Amino acid sequence: MHPGVHAVHSPAKPAAVQAETGEVLTYATLADNSRRLARYLHDQGLRPDDHLALLTDNTLRAFEVHWAALRSGLHITAVNRHLTPDEISYIVDDCGAKALVVSARLKDLVERLGVPGVAVRLAYGVRSGPGRPDGGRPDRDLPEAYTPYAAALAEASDKPLPDLPRGTDMLYSSGTTGRPKGIHKELPGVAVDEIPTMVASIVALNDFDRDTVYLSPAPIYHAAPLRFAEAVHSLGGTVVLMERFDAEGALAAIERYRVTHSQWVPTMFVRMLKLDPQVRERYDLSSQRFAVHAAAPCPVDVKRAMIDWWGPVVNEYYSSTEANGLTFIGSQEWLERPGSVGRALLGTVHVCDELGAELSAGKVGIVYFARDEATFSYHNDPAKTARAQHPDRPNWTTTGDMGYLDEDGYLFLTDRTDFMVISGGVNIYPQEIEGSLALHPRVLDVAVIGVPDPEMGESVKAVVQTPDGVVGDDELADELQAHLRERIAGYKVPRSFDFVDELPRTPSGKLLKHQLRRRYVKPDAAPR
Known part of the structure; x- marks a missing residue:
């Protein structure tokens, strides 16, 4: 139940593959590099319960850093690389990181950080010479004051550390209502070759085994991609990591790598469903056994369309970065109870x-x-x-x-x-309205918010991103209102529509409604 175990029996087996390039991280390399990094960090003074921060793009080296932390009894904080330098610096400082590992591809961002309290700084992706499979850059692009990752590994002993407790993550909330907050969990209290409760839940939930080929299209700094990869590696399966989500690219990866398991967010479903039918039919998706989605509510029409397309392999769980509980529902159960996120498993x-x-x-x-x-x-x-x-x-x-x-x-x-709209004393839930518009052919993305109204307290506004070539105007607003009146109660239909070039979403697909609402509501005028 640890990469080192799988490296003994299947050293050449891919632990992870970069979807776009085919670059492979074998179990032998994952075990060796994570062991050496764990030893390096230990020699630099890090001890169980200390904190390690990781700032990376979606690259295979991230798995080495993750497993080095797990086998050292450390808390690892993977940081959202799309935050501002000030926000990243705050997180690195707030978590008390004694070490920071970064991708050199983020050099311009890294050199704008203010992290004076971090003594150990490493950067990977700085290999010299042509034909670098990870797209690394020459050594001269090493961020200032950082040690090359490869040099640190070469310096470290390959002797395993003495038995230490298994580490865990300490990830940060999205911070939509203020500074992001670290979600602290105690170390799981098991050895590194044992599986903690949450990882065991993921294994059982998804029926992972050593033959699993798991496609991960989301940013690796998020809780679900990081924890699911940990579960796959604990069982000896293979993670197929996309650099970034692309609708057709995801279908191509399923076919190319014979993906058995995958994880999605609803916006990814919408993007794939809106591909030209001829593009969708081009790819062989028959290897899929289990496609799970979470992170945001999935509109009923979207999920039903995905089950029609992929078959009864589309499953859903509801949980959070806090991992305080878990529900689950399979395809057949969901068809009997459309809209449910299931019953509690944890x-x-x-x-x-x-x-x-x-x-x-x-x-x-x-x-x-x-x-x-x-x-x-x-x-x-x-x-x-x-x-x-x-x-x-x-x-x-x-x-x-x-x-x-x-x-x-x-x-x-x-x-x-936070998102409920109270109009004329009546509670209105934007999620229902957004779901009713998600698959409209002239809607690419939509958010529904409450805005101040002198008569009703709040009124419902829809903010719509249209596809290329579609003009957002009064005629389209009337069409969307008519579309909604056929599907939801009249009092829920937005009184106004705005059309924008893009809605604020995180790379994982989470809609930043507080950020959007600030465009329309002055802080001193906000009812909540």
């Missing part, structure tokens, strides 16, 4: 009102997961930690999602507490 789901009183089936409230004990805290933020806990039961925790349970315990999400 923790017990409760839906409560704002005061903490538990609600009966069918009533919308705040979604809590109950565990034997609280499973996470927000680093350096006890107030936010307290807000995530039930007022009377601290082992019931929430990430702010709203929803309801049906009579059989299936969970349906309605939206986040």
Whole structure:
């Protein structure tokens, strides 16, 4: 249950493949490089419970760094490379990183960071000479004050460290309402060759084994891609890593590498569904056994179309970076209960009102997961930690999602507490409206928000990104309103439409609604 074990039995087997180039990271190389890096970090003074930060693009070296942290008992903080230098510097400082490993491809960004407290700094992707398979740059492009990663590995002993506890991640929230916060978890309390509870849940959920070929199209700094790769490597399977998501490129990767498992977010589904039918039919996708999606609500029409296309291999889980609980639903169950995210597999789901009183089936409230004990805290933020806990039961925790349970315990999400629109005293959930527009042929992307209204308190506004060649005007607004009136109640139909070139989304597909709302609402005028 560790790359070193698989390296003994299958040294030449690909642990990971770069989808676009075919570059291979074998289990022998993954085991050797992570062992040497672990030794190097130890020799530099890092000890169990210390923190290591990683700033990278989607490259295979990231897996070596991840496993070096896991086999050293370290907390690894993978940082979103799309943040500003100030935001990245804040995270590296806030997590208390004693070491920072970066990709030299991000040299311009790296050299703008202010991380004076980090003593150990390494950069990979700086190989000299022609034909570099990882696209690395010459040594002269090494970021200032960083040691070449390859040189550090060459310097380090290949002797394994003495038995240490298994490390874990400490990732940061997206920070849509302020500074991102680190989600701290205690070390899992197992040896590096044992599987902790959350990773075991991923293995069981996805039926991973040593023959798994797992396609990862999302940024590797996010929780799900990082943790799923960890699970695949623990079992001895292969991760196919895309540099970035591309709709047709993803289909090509499934065919080329005979992908058995994959993970998506709903915006990726939408992009693939909007490919020309002839393009979609060009690729052999028959190797797929299990395609899972999460991270954001999936519109019902989108998911039904994906099941029609790919068959009953489309599955869904609901969880969070906090990993405070987990639900799951398969294709057939979902077809019987469209819109559900399933029943709990980790923790017990409760839906409560704002005061903490538990609600009966069918009533919308705040979604809590109950565990034997609280499973996470927000680093350096006890107030936010307290807000995530039930007022009377601290082992019931929430990430702010709203929803309801049906009579059989299936969970349906309605939206986040932050995004609900209150118009004329009526609660309106933007997720439903967005889902009804997602597959409209003249809509590429859409966000629905509440804006101040002197009569209603708030009114519903839709902000739409149109495909190339489609003009956003009053005629299109009327068409979209008519489309919605056939699908949802009239009071939910947006009163106004704006058309924009692009909506603010993270690379993982998460819509930054707070950022969007600031375009329309002055801070002192915001009702919430």
